Amino acid sequence: xxxxxxxxxxxxxxxxxxxxxxxxxxxxxxxxxxxxxxxxxxxxxxxxxxxxxxxxxxxxxxxxxxxxxxxxxxxxxxxxxxxxxxxxxxxxxxxxxxxxxxxxxxxxxxxxxxxxxxxxxxxxxxxxxxxxxxxxxxxxxxxxxxxxxxxxxxxxxxxxxxxxxxxxxxxxxxxxxxxxxxxxxxxxxxxxxxxxxxxxxxxxxxxxxxxxxxxxxxxxxxxxxxxxxxxxxxxxxxxxxxxxxxxxxxxxxxxxx
Amino acid sequence: xxxxxxxxxxxxxxxxxxxxxxxxxxxxxxxxxxxxxxxxxxxxxxxxxxxxxxxxxxxxxxxxxxxxxxxxxxxxxxxxxxxxxxxxxxxxxxxxxxxxxxxxxxxxxxxxxxxxxxxxxxxxxxxxxxxxxxxxxxxxxxxxxxxxxxxxxxxxxxxxxxxxxxxxxxxxxxxxxxxxxxxxxxxxxxxxxxxxxxxx
Amino acid sequence: xxxxxxxxxxxxxxxxxxxxxxxxxxxxxxxxxxxxxxxxxxxxxxxxxxxxxxxxxxxxxxxxxxxxxxxxxxxxxxxxxxxxxxxxxxxxxxxxxxxxxxxxxxxxxxxxxxxxxxxxxxxxxxxxxxxxxxxxxxxxxxxxxxxxxxxxxxxxxxxxxxxxxxxxxxxxxxxxxxxxxxxxxxxxxxxxxxxxxxxxxxxxxxxxxxxxxxxxxxxxxxxxxxxxxxxxxxxxxxxxxxxxxxxxxxxxxxxxxxxxxxxxxxxxxxxxxxxxxxxxxxxxxxxxxxxxxxxxxxxxxxxxxxxxxxxxxxxxxxxxxxxxxxxxxxxxxxxxxxxxxxxxxxxxxxxxxxxxxxxxxxxxxxxxxxxxxxxxxxxxxxxxxxxxxxxxxxxxxxxxxxxxxxxxxxxxxxxxxxxxxxxxxxxxxxxxxxxxxxx
Numbered sequence: 001x002x003x004x005x006x007x008x009x010x011x012x013x014x015x016x017x018x019x020x021x022x023x024x025x026x027x028x029x030x031x032x033x034x035x036x037x038x039x040x041x042x043x044x045x046x047x048x049x050x051x052x053x054x055x056x057x058x059x060x061x062x063x064x065x066x067x068x069x070x071x072x073x074x075x076x077x078x079x080x081x082x083x084x085x086x087x088x089x090x091x092x093x094x095x096x097x098x099x100x101x102x103x104x105x106x107x108x109x110x111x112x113x114x115x116x117x118x119x120x121x122x123x124x125x126x127x128x129x130x131x132x133x134x135x136x137x138x139x140x141x142x143x144x145x146x147x148x149x150x151x152x153x154x155x156x157x158x159x160x161x162x163x164x165x166x167x168x169x170x171x172x173x174x175x176x177x178x179x180x181x182x183x184x185x186x187x188x189x190x191x192x193x194x195x196x197x198x199x200x201x202x203x204x205x206x207x208x209x210x211x212x213x214x215x216x217x218x219x220x221x222x223x224x225x226x227x228x229x230x231x232x233x234x235x236x237x238x239x240x241x242x243x244x245x246x247x248x249x250x251x252x253x254x255x256x257x
Numbered sequence: 258x259x260x261x262x263x264x265x266x267x268x269x270x271x272x273x274x275x276x277x278x279x280x281x282x283x284x285x286x287x288x289x290x291x292x293x294x295x296x297x298x299x300x301x302x303x304x305x306x307x308x309x310x311x312x313x314x315x316x317x318x319x320x321x322x323x324x325x326x327x328x329x330x331x332x333x334x335x336x337x338x339x340x341x342x343x344x345x346x347x348x349x350x351x352x353x354x355x356x357x358x359x360x361x362x363x364x365x366x367x368x369x370x371x372x373x374x375x376x377x378x379x380x381x382x383x384x385x386x387x388x389x390x391x392x393x394x395x396x397x398x399x400x401x402x403x404x405x406x407x408x409x410x411x412x413x414x415x416x417x418x419x420x421x422x423x424x425x426x427x428x429x430x431x432x433x434x435x436x437x438x439x440x441x442x443x444x445x446x447x448x449x450x451x452x453x454x455x456x457x
Numbered sequence: 458x459x460x461x462x463x464x465x466x467x468x469x470x471x472x473x474x475x476x477x478x479x480x481x482x483x484x485x486x487x488x489x490x491x492x493x494x495x496x497x498x499x500x501x502x503x504x505x506x507x508x509x510x511x512x513x514x515x516x517x518x519x520x521x522x523x524x525x526x527x528x529x530x531x532x533x534x535x536x537x538x539x540x541x542x543x544x545x546x547x548x549x550x551x552x553x554x555x556x557x558x559x560x561x562x563x564x565x566x567x568x569x570x571x572x573x574x575x576x577x578x579x580x581x582x583x584x585x586x587x588x589x590x591x592x593x594x595x596x597x598x599x600x601x602x603x604x605x606x607x608x609x610x611x612x613x614x615x616x617x618x619x620x621x622x623x624x625x626x627x628x629x630x631x632x633x634x635x636x637x638x639x640x641x642x643x644x645x646x647x648x649x650x651x652x653x654x655x656x657x658x659x660x661x662x663x664x665x666x667x668x669x670x671x672x673x674x675x676x677x678x679x680x681x682x683x684x685x686x687x688x689x690x691x692x693x694x695x696x697x698x699x700x701x702x703x704x705x706x707x708x709x710x711x712x713x714x715x716x717x718x719x720x721x722x723x724x725x726x727x728x729x730x731x732x733x734x735x736x737x738x739x740x741x742x743x744x745x746x747x748x749x750x751x752x753x754x755x756x757x758x759x760x761x762x763x764x765x766x767x768x769x770x771x772x773x774x775x776x777x778x779x780x781x782x783x784x785x786x787x788x789x790x791x792x793x794x795x796x797x798x799x800x801x802x803x804x805x806x807x808x809x810x811x812x813x814x815x816x817x818x819x820x821x822x823x824x825x826x827x828x829x830x831x832x833x834x835x836x837x838x839x840x841x842x843x844x845x846x847x848x849x850x851x852x853x854x855x856x857x858x859x860x861x862x863x864x865x866x867x868x869x870x871x872x873x874x875x876x877x878x879x880x881x882x883x884x885x886x887x888x889x890x891x892x893x894x895x896x
Contacts, residue, residue: 115462
């Protein structure tokens with residue numbers, strides 16, 4: 001249950017459970033049941049309410065269990081920063097703008113149906129590839145891997161993805177090669193890996209050079225082929241996760257499971 | 258073999274493990290004394306068009322007994338767990354999808370329904386589904402002489418005059434579910450409900 | 458729900474790796490995953506983990522009449538269920554082909570091999586025999602269901618104790634576990650299935666395929682053997698053509714694996730027996746690890762209920778008074794009583810045709826509803842209160858007697874006791890064409 005009277009810094013970084021209500025600093029309440037959050041000064045501008053939090057009458061309602069995180073406002077006075085809950089999950093929920101790895105499951109006329117691991121399959125138009133025209137269709141087969149991002153992803157509509165960015169360039173997106181290995185990890189691990197200056201990636205890169213594609217839906221693709229020489233390469237592939245955990249003691253536990 | 262609590266207000270030793278199954282999106286094992294229930298959750302996932310709802314996720318609960326085929330008792334318990342879960346789950350965030358909760362009875366030594374409710378809540382939590390609050394279940398047995406026994410064992414349940422199960426949600430300890438087997442007076446129900454409130 | 462499809466590059470990678478004699482989890486071609494057996498507090502209950510594949514097994518027994526053509530033999534019944542928890546592809550009633558195949562294989566392995574002495578299950582020849590029922594539930598599917606299921610079945614059967622009985626002439630006395638110690642089943646040998654997955658038209662084989670390997674395999678060979686190197690069942694599926702020496706090689710590997718697994722099972726059973734004899738704690742609570750971040754244990758928790766009475770009184774005083782509690786039922790005629798006034802009609806006006814059918818004089822649709830619902834309410838109450846038999850008839854010609862439809866003020870319904878809610882049924886003695894919802 002909620003602790004009363006804890007200072008804000010301790011709240012951020014603490015475990016919160018669904019049902020906890022976080023008070024917005026603009027409405028200080030002496031009710032001991034609720035957590036106080038936010039820095040001592042009231043935020044000016046908008047406060048971003050991230051994943052795991054919802055607006056409710058009194059403040060922010062926590063809907064997922066995890067660690068409460070806070071990002072202070074960048075720049076002076078532009079918004080009150082952002083709060084969110086760092087939770088671990090296996091199932092992906094499509095979010096607009098997320099780069100993901102999808103598996104093509106069907107070709108239906110002008111669009112491809114792509115499995116992204118969510119509750120619905122995403123649709124990908126054949127024109128959404130770099131250099132694709134009606135005459136020049138991309139060579140996509142059922143079972144191929146594609147790396148793209150969502151342009152439409154909300155809870156009410158079928159998600160749509162594209163393999164080009166806003167200027168029409170591929171920018172690394174498109175059909176991923178036909179070799180390599182795909183494996184599934186938890187969403188929290190992907191977020192850790194995609195964080196800027198991720199120590200794991202740096203330290204692993206010093207051990208041996210590698211190139212991987214990370215999808216926000218929990219899929220990692222490693223393009224290397226099976227090498228006939230060392231057996232430890234396979235161990236490396238499967239032990240990648242364990243290696244990650246072993247190399248970084250201060251990244252916290254619980255996010256890799 | 259097994260732990261028999263003395264008549265009175267004490268919960269049996271319980272143990273919890275989350276995330277023990279690799280396939281389901283969320284899983285939890287809840288052990289209360291000798292009663293053990295394993296719960297697995299898949300969701301939000303694809304839904305059959307017949308069950309699709311444009312407003313909320315379709316929640317399905319399946320309770321599988323250890324021996325034999327599921328019968329009427331399992332169906333009624335499924336509905337009770339389902340109603341408690343629907344009250345806590347924010348299904349509006351995932352319309353036209355399905356959440357499937359499968360409960361497997363691993364051993365039954367009394368207080369089965371509350372063990373199922375607890376395992377269900379933890380499995381939903383492990384799956385990362387959005388919840389309004391946590392919830393938990395408690396059972397109690399009213400002996401023929403009026404004594405109240407919390408978290409009864411199978412023997413206590415058999416000898417009891419009435420067995421009551423309640424589910425409470427975590428924020429304001431409000432009642433989500435109340436079910437009774439047997440005869441008891443309204444005053445006893447109130448008393449028992451408050452005892453449960455403190456044990457939650 | 459559909460399972461995540463296997464992408465082409467995964468298929469290619471797996472096949473390439475198998476050609477190089479490499480497996481994704483680092484095993485050798487002939488290596489088994491870790492087998493872990495844990496027991497519950499009941500006799501005959503066990504959970505077997507083969508890597509991540511998890512199977513729950515429970516054995517139960519019952520005294521029944523024997524089959525007419527086998528009057529002196531007990532009955533064995535096996536049932537493997539693929540729980541929807543095990544994989545998103547398993548839905549109730551949808552995975553019949555795989556289920557039938559697994560069940561049939563399990564039956565052949567355990568029943569036809571005569572590992573259990575069915576003659577010893579006979580109590581009174583021709584009249585009463587023991588029926589042993591083995592229920593297996595697959596909890597997590599990570600490949601190689603049949604091996605895990607066969608291990609779970611045989612472990613559960615070895616662990617099971619049936620009640621002791623004594624026969625004196627025509628009387629059979631079944632003793633409870635407190636009176637006499639239960640008796641183990643008489644098991645001759647322990648057959649265990651070992652699966653081999655074949656790839657590239659039988660060129661490469663792997664023992665104990667994981668789920669991904671099962672998806673890309675060409676065919677499967679299952680050999681059931683006991684530790685005396687007797688083959689109990691052998692089955693090859695998938696249409697692969699195997700050479701004779703391949704099959705012989707597989708059976709040799711099976712012999713080695715079965716010996717290892719049998720030893721492991723014996724050790725686990727021995728451990729459990731020791732723990733039970735010493736009176737130590739056993740059961741699934743012990744199998745939950747102590748020092749894991751995702752696990753939590755708590756000892757007995759006493760609950761302080763001393764001041765509950767005061768709290769309860771406070772709550773009752775603070776709470777809103779209940780609306781119009783009708784404590785006494787009003788008895789109209791024997792067999793008919795009424796509690797409360799029913800709720801306001803939420804159906805709106807009755808249609809013209811319906812109104813014409815009613816035989817009463819009151820044309821007001823609103824009050825028409827209330828007494829009808831009261832009657833429904835009433836008959837429910839009378840069923841639970843009175844012991845007189847109530848005749849329910851579906852006859853449409855039956856006259857409907859309206860209980861003095863007064864203009865009752867619209868009130869909300871009083872909170873009914875939970876017993877009433879639980880016993881609400883559809884009442885059929887109404888002269889209505891449309892179906893009304895019962896509550």
